[in-house]
Amino acid sequence: MGLRINNDKLTPALCRKLVESCPFGAINPSGDNGITIGPECRLCKACIKAGEGSITYEEEKRNNDNHNWNGIAVFCEISGNSIHEISYELLGKASELAKTANQPVYALAIGSGIKSLVPVLSAYGADSISVYDHQSLENYLVEPYTNIVEDFISRTKPSAMLIGATSAGRSLAPRIAARLKTGLTADCTALEMDENNNLIQIRPAFGGNIMARIITPNTRPQFCTVRYKIFSKIHPRTDSAAQIHNIEVTDKMLSCSAEILTAERKPEVADISEADIIVQVGRGVKSQKDLEMVQELATAIGGQIACTRPLVENHWFDSRKQIGLSGRTVKPKLLICIGVSGAVQTVAGMKGSECIIAINSDPNASIFDVANYGFVGDLYQIIPLLLKKIKEAD
Numbered sequence: 001m002g003l004r005i006n007n008d009k010l011t012p013a014l015c016r017k018l019v020e021s022c023p024f025g026a027i028n029p030s031g032d033n034g035i036t037i038g039p040e041c042r043l044c045k046a047c048i049k050a051g052e053g054s055i056t057y058e059e060e061k062r063n064n065d066n067h068n069w070n071g072i073a074v075f076c077e078i079s080g081n082s083i084h085e086i087s088y089e090l091l092g093k094a095s096e097l098a099k100t101a102n103q104p105v106y107a108l109a110i111g112s113g114i115k116s117l118v119p120v121l122s123a124y125g126a127d128s129i130s131v132y133d134h135q136s137l138e139n140y141l142v143e144p145y146t147n148i149v150e151d152f153i154s155r156t157k158p159s160a161m162l163i164g165a166t167s168a169g170r171s172l173a174p175r176i177a178a179r180l181k182t183g184l185t186a187d188c189t190a191l192e193m194d195e196n197n198n199l200i201q202i203r204p205a206f207g208g209n210i211m212a213r214i215i216t217p218n219t220r221p222q223f224c225t226v227r228y229k230i231f232s233k234i235h236p237r238t239d240s241a242a243q244i245h246n247i248e249v250t251d252k253m254l255s256c257s258a259e260i261l262t263a264e265r266k267p268e269v270a271d272i273s274e275a276d277i278i279v280q281v282g283r284g285v286k287s288q289k290d291l292e293m294v295q296e297l298a299t300a301i302g303g304q305i306a307c308t309r310p311l312v313e314n315h316w317f318d319s320r321k322q323i324g325l326s327g328r329t330v331k332p333k334l335l336i337c338i339g340v341s342g343a344v345q346t347v348a349g350m351k352g353s354e355c356i357i358a359i360n361s362d363p364n365a366s367i368f369d370v371a372n373y374g375f376v377g378d379l380y381q382i383i384p385l386l387l388k389k390i391k392e393a394d
């Protein structure tokens with residue numbers, strides 16, 4: 001698959017033209033009458049247009065064997081001795097999709113000393129759990145994990161696989177998809193299944209202005225990543241009894257070009273995705289000093305402070321505090337948005353909030369379209385009043 005050089009059609013003049021045609025500098029002269037295409041190639045195909053038949057593109061011919069792939073698999077992320085909450089959310093969604101397609105749900109668990117942890121996955125929707133437990137898998141490393149996922153896929157042949165868009169998931173999913181030469185859609189916000197068992201992978205595109213519906217009709221498995229807090233965790237089932245398969249981890253699976261010398265846990269930072277109460281601040285706040293007033297409000301109501309993207313860009317906040325399309329997805333019981341206009345990219349990360357209160361001086365601000373309650377007015381007058389009321393109530 002890829003670009004093919006037809007040497008018999010090359011002339012010295014054409015070689016020069018081809019070298020010049022490549023916007024990425026991937027084509028280099030070779031000998032008197034030849035060229036090579038280097039790893040810089042982005043398959044833009046500009047050379048095909050310029051090459052007068054001397055370069056062609058060949059698609060790999062694959063037999064469509066979709067009917068041999070069955071089931072929805074979930075990569076259940078385990079760190080140390082705890083299962084990441086996103087695993088439960090994905091298992092819940094996988095169960096829903098599997099029901100429509102009448103397929104099983106497979107869970108994949110990788111780690112060290114995890115055998116006693118995994119039975120719980122059954123209660124959240126897994127019909128079968130594959131466990132790869134080995135002391136060398138204590139810390140996440142993309143190479144062995146990719147080898148193991150590949151092994152798991154060759155054993156179970158799932159039609160689709162859901163992976164959390166965590167740091168680990170984001171590095172793992174593209175590697176596996178590339179290795180298996182299949183498709184991957186990152187950061188899906190909704191998933192559906194069509195009558196041909198195509199997973200409809202729905203995600204914002206063009207800066208959040210449209211929702212793209214993407215399918216992978218010709219190859220299996222269909223891979224997607226989903227961010228934390230996009231789907232809800234289901235109530236655990238009490239009648240569940242998944243089959244547990246303990247799979248031997250071979251040296252070949254563990255082969256890795258990187259070695260972990262030491263691993264240090266970063267200090268825990270309160271995660272806004274987990275918060276029940278959030279005060280989100282936007283560009284309506286005029287100076288960094290004024291954040292003290294907002295922090296005072298957040299502390300008074302037992303909430304965490306979060307922000308819009310411009311406040312990360314001007315270095316007032318760490319990026320982990322940003323809500324939205326390119327930030328975190330949140331689902332608090334209460335979200336207070338202060339001086340936030342309600343751009344589509346911000347709102348994309350807060351739609352699951354139970355109650356949204358907006359404070360904005362512009363009565364036409366879009367944030368009022370998604371807010372349950374709105375205060376039209378100057379935040380510099382409203383916040384001190386709110387703080388006064390809260391103190392009086394104490």
Ligand SMILES: Cc1cc2nc3c(=O)[nH]c(=O)nc-3n(C[C@H](O)[C@H](O)[C@H](O)COP(=O)(O)OP(=O)(O)OC[C@H]3O[C@@H](n4cnc5c(N)ncnc54)[C@H](O)[C@@H]3O)c2cc1C
Pocket residue numbers: 207208281282283284285307308309310322323324325326327328338339340341342343344345346349359360361362365377378379380
């Ligand atoms: C691909 C892409 C991804 C993006 N991802 C994100 C994302 O993840 N998260 C995100 O937040 N943004 C994101 N953005 C940026 C987004 O489009 C907006 O530019 C941004 O959210 C606006 O931030 P804001 O609401 O703080 O500022 P503004 O839009 O400037 O709004 C400030 C608001 O404050 C109000 N205000 C001003 N003064 C006062 C006052 N004294 N009292 C009360 N109200 C007042 C104004 O009326 C206004 O509505 C993204 C953009 C792109 C293109």
